[in-house]
Amino acid sequence: MTRRSSNAVPMLVVALAAIALYFPAMIWLNASQAQKLLSRGAELKCGDALACAFNLRSPIIPAPNQLLEDIPRLYWPLTDSTTVPYNAFFTGLETLLGLLLGALIGLGLAVLLTSSKAFERAVLPWLVASQTVPIIAIAPMLAVLLGANGVQGLLPKVLISAYIAFFPIAIGVAKGFRSPDPLQLDLMRTYNASPQQTFSSLRFPASVPFLFTAFKIAMAAALIGAIVAESSTITDAGLGRMLSENSRASDARGLWLVMIGSAVLGIVLVSLVGVVERLVTPWQRER
Amino acid sequence: MQTTPIPSPRADALVSVRDVSMIYRTRDPSGAALQTVALKDANLEIKAGEFISLIGPSGCGKTTLLRLLADLIQPSSGTLSIGGKTAQAAREARAYGYVFQAPALFEWRTVQQNVMLPLEIMGFSKPEREARAAQMLKLVGLEKFARNYPWQLSGGMQQRASIARALAFDPQLIFMDEPFGALDEITRENLNLELLRLWRETGKTIIFVTHSIPEAVFLSTRIVVMTPRPGKIEKIIDVDLPQPRDFETRESARFFEIATEVRESLKHGHGYEVTE
Numbered sequence: 001m002t003r004r005s006s007n008a009v010p011m012l013v014v015a016l017a018a019i020a021l022y023f024p025a026m027i028w029l030n031a032s033q034a035q036k037l038l039s040r041g042a043e044l045k046c047g048d049a050l051a052c053a054f055n056l057r058s059p060i061i062p063a064p065n066q067l068l069e070d071i072p073r074l075y076w077p078l079t080d081s082t083t084v085p086y087n088a089f090f091t092g093l094e095t096l097l098g099l100l101l102g103a104l105i106g107l108g109l110a111v112l113l114t115s116s117k118a119f120e121r122a123v124l125p126w127l128v129a130s131q132t133v134p135i136i137a138i139a140p141m142l143a144v145l146l147g148a149n150g151v152q153g154l155l156p157k158v159l160i161s162a163y164i165a166f167f168p169i170a171i172g173v174a175k176g177f178r179s180p181d182p183l184q185l186d187l188m189r190t191y192n193a194s195p196q197q198t199f200s201s202l203r204f205p206a207s208v209p210f211l212f213t214a215f216k217i218a219m220a221a222a223l224i225g226a227i228v229a230e231s232s233t234i235t236d237a238g239l240g241r242m243l244s245e246n247s248r249a250s251d252a253r254g255l256w257l258v259m260i261g262s263a264v265l266g267i268v269l270v271s272l273v274g275v276v277e278r279l280v281t282p283w284q285r286e287r
Numbered sequence: 288m289q290t291t292p293i294p295s296p297r298a299d300a301l302v303s304v305r306d307v308s309m310i311y312r313t314r315d316p317s318g319a320a321l322q323t324v325a326l327k328d329a330n331l332e333i334k335a336g337e338f339i340s341l342i343g344p345s346g347c348g349k350t351t352l353l354r355l356l357a358d359l360i361q362p363s364s365g366t367l368s369i370g371g372k373t374a375q376a377a378r379e380a381r382a383y384g385y386v387f388q389a390p391a392l393f394e395w396r397t398v399q400q401n402v403m404l405p406l407e408i409m410g411f412s413k414p415e416r417e418a419r420a421a422q423m424l425k426l427v428g429l430e431k432f433a434r435n436y437p438w439q440l441s442g443g444m445q446q447r448a449s450i451a452r453a454l455a456f457d458p459q460l461i462f463m464d465e466p467f468g469a470l471d472e473i474t475r476e477n478l479n480l481e482l483l484r485l486w487r488e489t490g491k492t493i494i495f496v497t498h499s500i501p502e503a504v505f506l507s508t509r510i511v512v513m514t515p516r517p518g519k520i521e522k523i524i525d526v527d528l529p530q531p532r533d534f535e536t537r538e539s540a541r542f543f544e545i546a547t548e549v550r551e552s553l554k555h556g557h558g559y560e561v562t563e
Contacts, residue, residue, distance in 0.1 A: 183391040186359055191386040191408045192378055201408065205395045283395045283436045 022061070028054050029060040032054065048247040058252040074257045080118070082260035090237040092265055094154055098161020099219055106169025106218070113170065114177040114203075131167045135160065135228050143233035149263055156233060161225035165218040172214025176207025208285070212277040219269050221228060227262065301460065301492055302356065307365030309351050309518075324517035325351040331367070331511060331520065333494065335459065338486055339509045340495045342504035342549065348512075348518025349496045353462050357385055369460065381409060383460040384453030388468055390445035392437040392452075399433035402451045409456055423451035426485065431537065443474040447481070454489070462500065463495045467502070470512040476534075479505055483532055489498070504545050505537060512549055514556025521556035524548055 027050070034052035037044060042142070047054040055061040061068065078085045113120045147157045168247050180202050188198045230240025239262050246254035278284075309326040312384065326348035334337055341349040354360045356367055358378040369377035384397045392401045399420050404509075406416040424430045427447040429440075437445055446466055453461055469474040479502060486493055503510050526545055528536055536542055543547050 175527055181389070181391060183387045184393065187385065187387065187391050188408070189359060190357055190378065190383070191405050193408045197408050202393070202430055205393065208395065223525065281395070283397075283438075 001153060013229030020074070026059075026061040027065060030054070030063065057179050057225050060252075062253050062256050067257075069268055070253050070257050073260075074254065080112060083241070084242070084258060087237050087239050087242050087258075088265045089155075090175055091223070091226050091230065091239045091262075092269060094157040094161055094229070094238070095219065095223045095265075095269060097154065098222040098226060099165050099215070101158060101162035102165025102218055102222060103169050103215070105166040105222075106214070107173055109166065109170040110173035110177060110207075113174040123242040123269060127167060127170065131164070136232060137224055138163065139225075139229045139232040157226050157235070157238070159228040160229035161222040164225040165222035168217040168221060169214045172210050172217070173207050176214075177203045179210065180206045184232055208281055212281070215273045215277075216270050219273055220266060223262075293479065299334055300332040301335040301337075301370055302331070302379075302494070303366075303368045304329050304331040304352070304356070305353075305366045306330060307367060307474050308363045308450065309355060309360070310363040319323075326355070326362075327517040327519045329520050331523075333492065335488055338493045338506055338508045339380055339496065339498055340507040340509075341513060342497055342503045343513030343518075343521075343553065344498060344501065346514055347513035348515070350464055351518060352513075353464050353494060354494050357383060357462055358410070360544055375389050381405075381456060382458060383462055384456070384458045386446075386450055386453045386461065386466045387465040388465045390449040392448060396442065397434050397436055398429060401437065401448055402455050402502040405452060405456045405549050406457060411456075417526050418493060419455050419457075420451075423455050424448075425479070426454070426488075427451045441474075443470050443478060444472065446478065450482075450485070454491075455484075459492060461493045463493060465498065468498070475499075475502070480533070482506065487531060500546050500549050501537065504542055504549065505532060508546075510549055511512050511558070512552040514553065519556075522552040524552065 016061060030053035031049045034044065034046075034056060035049040036051070037056075039182065044049075044052045044055075046055045053059075054061075054065055059066065073121055074082075074084050076083060080086055109123075142160055143156045146152075146159070177199075185198070185207075188202055193201070226238070227240040227243065229235075230238035231244040232240075235241050240260055242258045242260075243255065246258060290292065307326060307329045308324070311323040311325055313321045313323065315321050325346075329348070329352060331352075341352060343349050351360070355362050356369065356374060358374040361374075367374045369382055372380065372382070381534045392398075396404065399417075402420040403416045403422050406419060411419070418434070424433055427442060429447055429449055429451065432440060432444065433446075437448070440448065450463075450466070467478050470478065480487065482493075483506060485491075495503075495506060497506075504526060505528075510526060511520055512524060513519065514521045514524045524545065528539070528541055528545070
């Protein structure tokens, strides 16, 4: 526990450094943008470039006064379909369901990959190939295919999310199943343990730390899958929909806030995996 | 070439090794076939209740012999029997407990749960598992650490836990493969004393692999001296030091005589690369 709280100080230092960098970067980037606009003779109604840095309609980086104005507008009320939290809820739900489905597929594949060399040789290259197809190219096709068969709502996005989540889980967990020490495997052999007993008493528990590492990677990937799926399909809710709408409207301030919301959602989801990990792996606590 | 005298087979032998050889066939980088003779024509009879040490430098086949007895590997030729069964049948009947070079504890299990592992695999009831684990932990002096995880224990304590695990299902025969090899000299001497006490109290038969001459002399009723290239049994030496043995045993004249005899046999077989 002491080890964990001591992480807070270095993290805080980095956060403060990021904020310290934000101000000069914001002023420098926005002021040069304003300078460019002023030199073209644009009417900015804000005096010189430095003053305009805080009031651009489309800032490179939003100024603090703009953020303070936008946060209440885009984050409240929670139940309004135009706010970030409302849409983040749906994106988060799709991500979690996608991860769950991806975990089921990934665990099944990991069992097959480690129990049969022939299966590994035949299937692993195709699994790798499946991940080299850009998700942005698959998402609309899947959405159209599923839509044509009457599948709508969350499901297409959950499927796309699961499509990229299963892979790190399958690979990570397969590695975990193979992680026991040769001596530990010999030990099970001296007990004349059945393959099922060796799996449940040794291979599976040994894979748990690998499982959670894979879940963290898969969670981040599933979130990307969900957002890409939302922005490339016709959908009524989600951060991906907000991103594409704000992008079409060239609303830089809105895009920034959706982006910040996505980042927070990602951090929350990945930390959720960390919390579950600490609950189910007591032997790693306080280490 | 000197031939090893073959002991006449005895009816009361618990463990019997007859003309056992182990040859590994590999290929060198150029693809040519290579034969490594890990063990050549080994013969050994062990009675119930003995404490046998296999001693020799790396590559003399001592671990190979132990792994053959445990049916973790199978011999190229010859026969092994344990309690009248083949090595495989003995393993399937859970005739022995094996203590490895490393503790090989499962890090997600507490010390108590580690000791209960073989009992779970073998289908003991929960009350029986708990009773035996408690008894074994007391025997190795770890009862206060039952609920700790392995990483919270020192190396010596971890190895004691692995000995408790090997004893938990009460096998008559215990194989130990350099169990104290990774420990410091002081911890090792203490554990040697404890192991002797365990052996006296439980009446087990122990086959113990080591590369330390004092350890072998101190612990054993007989020492099997092995030499490398090819791995073979050079000589079997009786250790007639009186029981119970203690720290003073190590200072007796007879102790040094036997240690010298072991050293001479190792030299004779060109296997004198042994740590003191």
